[in-house]
Amino acid sequence: MSFPKRRFPTPRLLVSVRNRDEARAAIAGGCDILDVKEPNRGPLGMADVAAIKEVIAVARDCGEDDGVPVSAALGEVRDWIDPHDVPQLPVGVEFVKLGLSGLDDAWDWQYCWQQVLGRFKDRAGRNLAWIAVAYADHSVARAPKPVSIIAAAAQTGCTGVLLDTFGKDGQTLLDWMPPEEVAHLAAQTAKLGMTFAVAGSLRIESLAALADVAPDIIAVRTAACRHGERSGSICPDSVRRFKAAMTVTFSAASRTTD
DSSP states (O other), X not given: OOOOOOBTTBOEEEEEESSHHHHHHHHXXXXXXXXXXXXXXXXXXXXXXXXXXXXXXXXXXXXXXXXXXXXXXXEEGGGGOSSSOOOOOOTTOOEEEEEOTTOTTOTTHHHHXXXXXXXXXXXXXXXXXXXXXXXXXXXXXXXXXXXXXXXXXXXXXXXXXXXXXXXXXXXXHHHHXXXXXXXXXXXXXXXXXXXXXXXXXXXXXXXXXXXXXXXXXXXXXXXXXXXXXXXXXXXXXXXXXXXXXXXXXXXXXXXXXX
């Protein structure tokens, strides 16, 4: 199983939702991928299993031939290091991701990561397609550097890499990392055969700087919420505006390079 590849010339749009109503709103706005998370529990806060099941049901009934792909945030690796039961993920979750905050000083962070991945796999009773998460503000997150995570992701068999921000204080991915560095990480990820996604409080104004990065996926929540408030509800019109801006920006960039 591989993470959805880029539809040239425009990346796919992933919208993070917390329940069935937000999933319906995101689909109505034209999102390509649904991601389930609870924003009040952190940058990758895991939603309740019941909420994940609700979103999967909405994704299957969206009217598309194969439905909308669903990914799920599972929190941070450190949330699951202690030997307690991990939840059983419902069938229909196609992609899953865990953050690595708090592990920058751990010499065995890759071992910890793989142990937790294996625990989720065993509990699910099936292989899971993992997306490695690298934080642009890794110094704040106390997480390994993105270049190290990308290399480890390839060794671990991850299907893709998400470059995100740990802090959700209004600063965007591009406030922490210049487009040239993001493009370098994108190229490194592609060279290793993985999909590259970007997130981190991205706004419509961020798109022009990402045109040369050419990510496979752009992931948003804040920009998809009513009044641009991350803890608010998903608004179909906001999703629609963001996707339209993506199409215009990346189509124009494609024409200039032809």
